Amino acid sequence: MKILIRTDKLSKYYGKGSEIKAVDELDLEVYEGETFGLLGPNGAGKTTTVRLLNCIIKPTSGTATVNGHDILKEETDVKRVTGLLAESPGLYEKLSAHEFLEFMGALYDVPSDVLPERIDDLLKLFSLYDRRDYLLEGYSRGMKQKILIAAALIHDPPILFLDEPTSMLDPRAALMVKDLIKGLADRAGKTIFICSHILPVVEELCDRIGIINQGRLIALGTIDEIITQTKTKTLEEAFIAITGGVEEKELLAWREQKGAGA
Amino acid sequence: MPVPKWLVVARNEYRIHTSSIRKIRKYFPFLTIGLLVVYVLFIAPAVVSLFIDDFLVFIISVAAVPMVQIILFMFFFYLMLFPISDTLREVKTEQLEIFLASPVKPSDVLLGEFLGKMPFYTIAITVITGTFTALLNPLGLDVVQNAIIIIVFVITFLSAIWIGTVIAAILRTKLGKSVRGKDVGRALSVIIVLPMIAVMYAIIGGGLIEALIDPTTSGTVRTFLGMLPSSWGAEIFVGLASNPNNISAFGLETLTRFGSLIAFFVAVLWLGAKAANRAYSLESTTFTASKAKPDGLFYKTVKYLGGGGSSGTLLASIFKDYGRRLENLSWIAYVVGLIAMLSIFLSDPFSSPRDPLVILSLMAIPLLTGFVVGTVSRGKETLFLYRKSPNGVGRFVKARLLQGWLVAVPIAAAIMAVSTILVPQVTLFSLLINTIWGSIRTMASVAFLLGLALLIPVFAEESRERTLGIIINLQVILFTTIGLEIGFSRFGLSFRRLLPNLEPFTGLLLDHLLQTAIISLVGIVLFYLGKRKLSRIE
Numbered sequence: 001m002k003i004l005i006r007t008d009k010l011s012k013y014y015g016k017g018s019e020i021k022a023v024d025e026l027d028l029e030v031y032e033g034e035t036f037g038l039l040g041p042n043g044a045g046k047t048t049t050v051r052l053l054n055c056i057i058k059p060t061s062g063t064a065t066v067n068g069h070d071i072l073k074e075e076t077d078v079k080r081v082t083g084l085l086a087e088s089p090g091l092y093e094k095l096s097a098h099e100f101l102e103f104m105g106a107l108y109d110v111p112s113d114v115l116p117e118r119i120d121d122l123l124k125l126f127s128l129y130d131r132r133d134y135l136l137e138g139y140s141r142g143m144k145q146k147i148l149i150a151a152a153l154i155h156d157p158p159i160l161f162l163d164e165p166t167s168m169l170d171p172r173a174a175l176m177v178k179d180l181i182k183g184l185a186d187r188a189g190k191t192i193f194i195c196s197h198i199l200p201v202v203e204e205l206c207d208r209i210g211i212i213n214q215g216r217l218i219a220l221g222t223i224d225e226i227i228t229q230t231k232t233k234t235l236e237e238a239f240i241a242i243t244g245g246v247e248e249k250e251l252l253a254w255r256e257q258k259g260a261g262a
Numbered sequence: 263m264p265v266p267k268w269l270v271v272a273r274n275e276y277r278i279h280t281s282s283i284r285k286i287r288k289y290f291p292f293l294t295i296g297l298l299v300v301y302v303l304f305i306a307p308a309v310v311s312l313f314i315d316d317f318l319v320f321i322i323s324v325a326a327v328p329m330v331q332i333i334l335f336m337f338f339f340y341l342m343l344f345p346i347s348d349t350l351r352e353v354k355t356e357q358l359e360i361f362l363a364s365p366v367k368p369s370d371v372l373l374g375e376f377l378g379k380m381p382f383y384t385i386a387i388t389v390i391t392g393t394f395t396a397l398l399n400p401l402g403l404d405v406v407q408n409a410i411i412i413i414v415f416v417i418t419f420l421s422a423i424w425i426g427t428v429i430a431a432i433l434r435t436k437l438g439k440s441v442r443g444k445d446v447g448r449a450l451s452v453i454i455v456l457p458m459i460a461v462m463y464a465i466i467g468g469g470l471i472e473a474l475i476d477p478t479t480s481g482t483v484r485t486f487l488g489m490l491p492s493s494w495g496a497e498i499f500v501g502l503a504s505n506p507n508n509i510s511a512f513g514l515e516t517l518t519r520f521g522s523l524i525a526f527f528v529a530v531l532w533l534g535a536k537a538a539n540r541a542y543s544l545e546s547t548t549f550t551a552s553k554a555k556p557d558g559l560f561y562k563t564v565k566y567l568g569g570g571g572s573s574g575t576l577l578a579s580i581f582k583d584y585g586r587r588l589e590n591l592s593w594i595a596y597v598v599g600l601i602a603m604l605s606i607f608l609s610d611p612f613s614s615p616r617d618p619l620v621i622l623s624l625m626a627i628p629l630l631t632g633f634v635v636g637t638v639s640r641g642k643e644t645l646f647l648y649r650k651s652p653n654g655v656g657r658f659v660k661a662r663l664l665q666g667w668l669v670a671v672p673i674a675a676a677i678m679a680v681s682t683i684l685v686p687q688v689t690l691f692s693l694l695i696n697t698i699w700g701s702i703r704t705m706a707s708v709a710f711l712l713g714l715a716l717l718i719p720v721f722a723e724e725s726r727e728r729t730l731g732i733i734i735n736l737q738v739i740l741f742t743t744i745g746l747e748i749g750f751s752r753f754g755l756s757f758r759r760l761l762p763n764l765e766p767f768t769g770l771l772l773d774h775l776l777q778t779a780i781i782s783l784v785g786i787v788l789f790y791l792g793k794r795k796l797s798r799i800e
Contacts, residue, residue, distance in 0.1 A: 014546050051359075051544065054362075054363045055362075055363075056359060056362040056363055056544050057543075057544055057545050058545070075365075076365040079363060079364055079365040080365050082363070084359075084363045086359045086360075086363070088356065089356065089359060089360070090354070090355075090356025090357035090358070090359060090360060091356075091357075092274065092278055092357065094277075094278045094279075094281035094282075095274070095277055095278060095281065099274075099277055103270065103273075103274045103277075104360070104364075106265055106270040106273075107267065107270055107360075107361075107364040107365075107366055108364055108365065109264040109365070112265075135281060151360075
């Protein structure tokens, strides 16, 4: 199977003496057509990994290839073959949905004879065609998320990076996005790299997952493999077993302190 | 062939800035060009004709070069400051990720952002240049001379805007990655205009122009001004204006300065493009999170002054939230800076003990209190915390009032005391009276403005909207204060008028105490109405 994303000791350190290891010697392979999930608690290094793989920031050491392009030497090529839904993305709120997608299409050099039709198709797909001329400032969070996913798809890239794709969505919109991701993987053959800490989403969508904590990849495989490795019953239990959690008895300890009651 | 990326970014930028006039966007350029043509051909000549005789005398005088230097420097500085100040007010880096993830060079983004805003800057450049060319029209300059002057103005102002755009982009990247950085940005956006005000004050009352004309005093400032590209432009302007139809009289000098100006423009363009990689980056610069120290003597005193217990804790919490925002402190610095410049540059602003009383009550105290208590809370979420807790709103507004007093009164008292000390041969009695009076007036002003802020609350996080709310409230108190002053002096409400034998300073003091009582009374009413509004707000 063709490897589309390969990282080789990919590292990103911050601070004096590189004491903060946002990503630490990450070795990872993602195959063509696969939906890969990168799981981890907040601050584990998921977003940094995505930014490194999209050439938004540069690694401290190590490297990676995306669709065969080196992230250090072929930035522009990497950017052309990837679509990114960022975790806290910036929308131009003073643009309409149509204007925003037109702008994004132009940034990615989508041919002008193809772009209008593609924008209309994406807006119809996300049921936003009737609101295409409304400014984005008036959109709900879910609608904005749909526009951002549409923007990530505007140049029809073979690889999609989705950083917390359903975190801001209501159940109906989340279901729609999940169905879309499945469709993109199954019918359009896209390779999808999802970052999330919402376990059911990852469980439902991903063929394989990696668990990252404090910058290090600490588990890799299918969900069943990880559950088996950790001798647990669910992905949630496996995740807690791998990343650590608070002991149940400690949770209400504060109530036993003197005068804690109102 | 794909559209150049800088053009894509510029078009996007233009769309963003014209989103409020989307319906007439197509016609906007034609409308603007039409209006500018009317201005340049008709309005500007009509306006300058009012003082053209004075100008013609001025342009051949020794004051011409320094005056035009200063005017061009101020335009240069202002145009450079505009993009910086605009960016610092609301530092936003969210869109950076869009650009950095796409195949676009940072220099294209920078150029695109610059060109996208250019139509609006062009309006300012055309108005300024149009006014200056209208001034020169009666001198009968030839076409070449006129063309040189127009090019000089355009290049000078474009350089300023480009420098401002580059600095703004770098600052946005440096400051936008942390909440603290954004706060620093807002604080800078407030105090960054102070040097500009200083120059204005120095021209109005500080004898700057006179000093520049005088060869014995102008050395350093003149050398400094001479190094600025705006000054090269000023010298070309005055040189050509003093020699109409005779370009050879000023040939080599004009050519040298003109060449230097073009070289400067090319250099800043090149340096800006080089700096673009620094200006567009999401690399983290700091991981140092702000950390609160345990309460020291100051906050313990605040808690005590707040009545101790939960009320004291509430007051201290409000104090901390206020004091840890640099933006709030910068507004105080701004007001203090204004008063300081007033004292430094305006000749003898305080010549008698009554002057600080009048000048500071009309301007400094309302300004200071407006910025201290002008924002009720940042976001409705904080307000709902109080709404949820027992008697929360009442305790909140009382704590805000007390906090406003504790911040504004000592500063106002200090400003009043220092201003009074500047009065020649001031007595200790006057100093004490003025300081006490300043404190009382500030307390009344705080109640008035806090009441207004509660009554018309602005909950926006955006600095621009909050500042607008504060300015509206300031207009109310300024009109009230000036109205009272006029009412007392013109319509016989004054103690000085009713009791002619009263010593003038005592009469003034009594007038101001009565005014303060009126402001306090209105303040109390506004305060209670505002509190009620806050309790009912949905």
